[in-house]
Amino acid sequence: MSEDILSVLNHHRSVRQFDGQSLTNAEVTTLVTAAQHAATSTFSQQYSIISITDQDLKHEIGEITGHHWVENSGHYFLMIADQHRNLAIAQAANADTSVLRSFDKFMASVFDAAIATEAIVTAGEAIGLGSTIMGSILNNTQRLIDLLHLPELTFPLLGIAVGHPAEKPDLKPRLPQALMHFTNQYIWPDDFAVELERYNATTADYYASRNSNLKQMTFSRHIIGELSRDPNLRAELVQVIKQQGFNLD
Ligand SMILES: Cc1cc2nc3c(=O)[nH]c(=O)nc-3n(C[C@H](O)[C@H](O)[C@H](O)COP(=O)(O)O)c2cc1C
CATH class of the missing domain: 3.40.109.10 (NADH Oxidase)
Incomplete structure (x- = not known):
């Protein structure tokens, strides 16, 4: 069932x-x-x-x-x-x-x-x-x-x-809805920093207590860590898509 x-x-x-x-x-x-x-x-x-x-x-x-x-x-x-x-x-x-x-x-x-x-x-x-x-x-x-x-x-x-x-x-905690669900227009939350700090604390707990790969990490640090990816990573993708016959121009 x-x-x-x-x-x-x-x-x-x-x-x-x-x-x-x-x-x-x-x-x-x-x-x-x-x-x-x-x-x-x-x-x-x-x-x-x-x-x-x-x-x-x-x-x-x-x-x-x-x-x-x-x-x-x-x-x-x-x-x-x-x-x-x-x-x-x-x-x-x-x-x-x-x-x-x-x-x-x-x-x-x-x-x-x-x-x-x-x-x-x-x-x-x-x-x-x-x-x-x-x-x-x-x-x-x-x-x-x-x-x-x-x-x-x-x-x-x-x-x-x-x-x-x-x-x-363990379940990965998601963003508070105040930071990702808006009504009628994109509204930057007044309490963005407070909400983010709270979420960073939640994610820090998750990373420090999950059942494998424990680490000291927060969502903000994770996002900043992602910035160190090679900006040319997969730079060839557009060309490959074009070679497959799609017109991206
Ligand atoms: C479009 C997409 C691509 C992803 N690619 C990978 C991947 O290449 N390797 C991997 O281990 N996980 C990949 N994931 C899984 C994400 O890392 C995972 O969904 C995210 O960390 C949230 O964790 P959860 O799915 O356990 O909630 C991908 C997820 C999506 C939606």
Whole structure:
């Protein structure tokens, strides 16, 4: 029996340790079905899913992402932004296909793939599975495109490692709603500093007491730490997206 949906959503945590057991075909179908029922921009269903079951491919994804633990996941999904299928449908009708290459259509396929991703995560959690979404597949997008033979008008957006959890990470506290939920316009909170300080204290407690990887950290320090990322990281992405046939100009 599935848990109440709000309880599932409000107890989400990313899981990175799995017991090594593969998902059954029925479990995989359940997750893909949940993805398919997600909302999709203009009912165009402009994404595809590739299940990675080959251990060598999983190893490659471990290399690309730096997350070698994916090899122990019960299943790996690659979520593909995809206008290629609709291109084939349009070409068969001799229609003008240029709009499928537009930035707007690229974005629509990104939205579709991302929303389907969250559906998979939530559906998995509802049946006792855990997962981690992985943007780190973009560390070497071209390698992934070549490995998976991705055709024009496709782009690998996210990976999802799913499996039977071998850990139960503590819930990561989220921002107070006063700092992220506004009404009618973007309203900078008068008590921004107070709210932030309170949240930093909450996150400091979380980092200092969680059940693994204890550290002295706050949300502000985390955000500042993120600034030391190489600004040229994945600078080639725009070029790769263009090479896949999307017109970003
Ligand atoms: C778009 C996206 C990309 C992510 N990429 C990675 C990733 O490459 N590696 C990873 O370990 N976690 C990744 N995550 C998981 C986040 O780190 C995680 O959701 C965040 O730290 C909050 O923790 P929680 O999911 O446990 O609440 C990603 C999450 C999202 C939404």
